[in-house]
Every structure is written in structure tokens, then in C-alpha cells.
Amino acid sequence: MLQQPVIVLSTPTPSASRGKAQLSNIQAAKTISDIIRTCLGPHAMLKMLLDPMGGIVLTNDGNAILREVEVAHPAAKSMIELSRTQDEEVGDGTTSVIILAGEVLASALPFIERNIHPINIIAGYKRALEDSLKFLNEVSVPININERKDIIKLIRATIGTKIVSQWGDLMCNLAYDAVRTVTTEVNGKREIDIKRYARVEKVPGGEIEESCVLDGVMVNKDVTHPKMRRFIRNPRVVLLDCPLEYKKGESQTNVEVTDESHWSRLLEIEEEQVKALCDDIIRVKPDIVFTEKGVSDIAQHFLLKAGITAIRRVKKTDNNRIARATGATIVNRTEELKDEDVGTQCGLFEVRKIGDEYFCFLVECKEPKACTILLRGPSKDVLQEIDRNLQDAMSVARNVMFEPRLCPGGGATEMALAVRLTEAAKGISGVEQWPYKAISEALLVIPRTLVQNCGGNAIKVLTQLRAKHSAGANSSWGIDGTSGKIVDMHEYGVWEPQAVKAQTLKTAIESACLLLRVDDIVSGVSQKGAGNQAQHAPEEAAAGPDEGER
Structure with a gap:
């Protein structure tokens, strides 16, 4: 074993x-x-x-x-x-x-x-x-960082000692494309955040040669309602950080209903509130809504009637990447939605099934500042090792961008x-x-x-x-x-x-x-433990005979 x-x-x-x-x-x-x-x-x-x-x-x-x-x-x-x-x-x-x-x-x-x-x-x-x-x-x-050939040669040297060296050209191109995509200029300084904006999605199955860097983002989600659209050209994207559900009381709220009409009024209020949330969204005419929280059944109904696709419980990190790729702004309250918060840089939204799972693709983005690297391979072990090697390759490409020597x-x-x-x-x-x-x-x-x-x-x-x-x-x-x-x-x-x-x-x-500089290693824990044992020993010894006599 x-x-x-x-x-x-x-x-x-x-x-x-x-x-x-x-x-x-x-x-x-x-x-x-x-x-x-x-x-x-x-x-x-x-x-x-x-x-x-x-x-x-x-x-x-x-x-x-x-x-x-x-x-x-x-x-x-x-x-x-x-x-x-x-x-x-x-x-x-x-x-x-x-x-x-x-x-x-x-x-x-x-x-x-x-x-x-x-x-x-x-x-x-x-x-x-x-x-x-x-x-x-x-x-x-x-080194000239704008010369693709030189950077690829450098990345090849990095992965030459790794398992992925047998797919050298492919991995070098993946690392280079990912780093170039997430490079941004902030206040005249170059910023390259690989961990946050270059996400690696490992999907077992298929050939390793099928791996690619998407010009956009991929999320492991499906649409909330089966009749919602799964293929949209040039979609308008809205990103939310709030639930599209009936808002419950902040503290534990108890309601006592004595009349049947009151109960139906409660249900009406719930429906009205969800409808108001959906109306705020419909006002800006989006095609897709991504929210980090839940979407109730009634909200799905209203959105479906308006021809809007909804995707719920998206991770915070994924939402940030979608915002960078599509140009949308994450909004916390639907009332505050404005036209400029809607993302329009995405060229294609599509839901595809890979293996047993559904994935949302937001691709063909104009100047995406975030990307997803889709890795395919025979098994999870191989994919994990490729991921580790790819992270090294991307780090090397990033280092050279900052210090080109x-x-x-x-x-x-x-x-x-x-x-x-x-x-x-x-x-x-x-x-x-x-x-x-x-x-x-x-x-x-x-x-x-x-x-x-x-x-x-x-x-x-x-x-x-x-x-x-x-x-x-x-x-x-x-x-x-x-x-x-x-x-x-x-x-x-x-x-x-x-x-x-x-x-x-x-x-x-x-x-x-x-x-x-260390000239002595002192362990304080064992001494303390030994001291405590020594203190308790006489007490236990004294207590023993009394208990026996009793």
C-alpha cells in the first residue's frame, strides 16, 4: 500500500x-x-x-x-x-x-x-x-516583449523539463495568449493578474490538442429554464449581485393570518415585488442576466416572457471575469440598473454540452481583459499536471513582461x-x-x-x-x-x-x-506538559486512598 x-x-x-x-x-x-x-x-x-x-x-x-x-x-x-x-x-x-x-x-x-x-x-x-x-x-x-517568437522560445524552455513538453507548441501558445489577453494598463503601469482573470477549466475527455484559450469566458452553468434561449448573437449582458426572489424580512418576521383574503393579498404582494424586480431588468432590454444569488420560479416566468435568458448562482470570481470580458458592470440593486451597466462587447453567447455537463460560453469578445483556458485530456491526473505546468509557463511570460531580460x-x-x-x-x-x-x-x-x-x-x-x-x-x-x-x-x-x-x-x-543564525532549538511545549503532570501526580496520589476507604 x-x-x-x-x-x-x-x-x-x-x-x-x-x-x-x-x-x-x-x-x-x-x-x-x-x-x-x-x-x-x-x-x-x-x-x-x-x-x-x-x-x-x-x-x-x-x-x-x-x-x-x-x-x-x-x-x-x-x-x-x-x-x-x-x-x-x-x-x-x-x-x-x-x-x-x-x-x-x-x-x-x-x-x-x-x-x-x-x-x-x-x-x-x-x-x-x-x-x-x-x-x-x-x-x-x-528581449523584445512584443516579439511573439522570442517569448514562445522562453516559455518552451520553462516547460521543457515538465510532462507537457511533448505538446510544447500548444502549451507555449496557450500561456502566451492567456497572458497577452489579461494584460492591462492602469495609470500608465502594466498590470497582469493571471490568478484572477486567466481561469483554467479542466474538462476530462477529448484530445489534449483540443485545448484552447477562449476569447472570452466559460462558466460551468446551464440556463435556469429549459425554454430560455441557448444561442444569442451580440447579446446584451446584465450582471447582478442580488437575488431575483421575494425579499424576506431581515430579522425573523412572523406573520399571523386570520383571514383568507389577507393570505391571497400576501401572495399578491410577493408576486408584485418579484415583478417589480423583473421590470427593472426588462427596462434596459438585456438578452442575458447573470446573478450571484437565486432566481425564483416566478422571476423565471417573467424573464422568459420578455425573451431574457437567466443564469443563477454564478461564483463571484466568474462574475468579475464576465464583467471584464463583456464590459458590463456588476449591479447590487435592480433599481440602479442603467444602460451603461449593460455589457455589449460579447459577440456570441452559447450553451454547449461537454461530456455530462453544460457550459455557458461568452466568446468572440472585443478586447477581452479576461479569458478562460479550456484544457481537455484523458484523465484528471494528467489535467492537473498540465494545469500546474501551464501556471509556471504563464508566470514566466508575466515575469518577462515586467522585466524583459x-x-x-x-x-x-x-x-x-x-x-x-x-x-x-x-x-x-x-x-x-x-x-x-x-x-x-x-x-x-x-x-x-x-x-x-x-x-x-x-x-x-x-x-x-x-x-x-x-x-x-x-x-x-x-x-x-x-x-x-x-x-x-x-x-x-x-x-x-x-x-x-x-x-x-x-x-x-x-x-x-x-x-x-539559529544556535539553539528550544521546545517549550513538552516541558510545560511535563510540569503539569508533575503537579497533578501528588494530588492524585493523595486522593487515591481516600476513595478506597470510602
């Missing part, structure tokens, strides 16, 4: 000596980085995980793996947070950041064993980080930085020189892992690569993750956004510095 991976790393007791806390933290960090070391590069292996609900997750995404792993050690928990931070900040490089952070911490081990103070090690690391970020600007090259991939950037840091270390005097130089050695873990994961000879290939970089301005030479040989990235075409590389370096080195 498959079991969820549980890594138990013992927490040192409060009596542990000062150096032991750092050694324990380094060991924990190394263990976490070793788990996902095989998930780097085009020949990355997959991990099979059991989620808490008993479902199986198959992935080589560092963040997705570490989210499911249970750990007991506080330093290991801190390492897992790194991949989450990286994912939220730049959306890619979650595996690299863990591997690099583990190696940076491991490189501090010899210095701690020689009793070099952690503050001196941290000072060397911080200095190396500052210089690395400067060298990164020299290694990177600018690229660094060579395949470990070329790390090797270039390592060579430059080794040279710069010669000009540093004192103890700081050694931790500074250790960072240059730690950076080599990325190219080394790439070679190891495709079954190459790490020592031989790294020596060749270092020779290329030391010879001069060949900072674009890296490793072909498929064959394990060295190639020029300008010809091979693997590039990564500078924003991802810079964030990886910052997160890995700064977190290593943070963990090195």
Missing part, C-alpha cells in the same frame, strides 16, 4: 550544545533538497504522492511535492516554505531554490566544524549574494557566476574569503544535478564547462539536459527570465543565512 512520505528528523533537546543546532538544521535542509534533487531538468523523475483525501498526485513540480510532504523538524519546515515563497513570487524555479539552499547550507558545514563564527560565514554569504546579482546583470541579455539556462548562468565569484574571492582578505568562495562552489550544484539526472559523467562535463567559461566571454555555455553534453545556449535556445534567477539566488542564500 502506498503511504504519504513522512520525514521525521529528530529535534535536538534543549540541552544540546550550541554547534549542534546548526548541524541539525544543515542536516534537515540537506535531506529536503535530496528528496527533490531528481526533479530537475528534462529527464526529471516523477514523485507519486498520496494527498490527505486519498487521491494520487504524480508530479515533478518541486512546490507541489513539498506541499504534500510532512516533516517534524522546524528547519525542514522553513525549507518547504522557500518553495512556496518562490512559487508565489515568480511562479517558477521552485526545485532549483530548494536544491541551491540545501547546498549553500551544506557548504557552511566545514566552517562550523572549524569553529568559525556563523556571523562571519553570513557576512561572506551576503557579500557573495550582492556580487552575484551584479554579475547576473552582465550575463543577462535584453533573459539569462542562459542549462546551468550556464550558475557556472558563469561561479567562475566570476571565484575570481572576485582572490581580492577579499580575512575569514570572509572562504564563505564567499563556498557560494561559488555551491552554485555548481545546478549544472552537476542536470548532468547526473540524465546519466552523464558529472566531473568530466563540469570540467569542460568550467574551461569554456574560464577561457573568456563564453558565459552562455551550459548543459544539454537531454544528452548531458555542453552546448552554447545561444544556439540551443534555452533561456530563463532574469527575475526567476535573481529570486532563486536571494531566497536560497538569505534563508541559509537565517538558519545559520
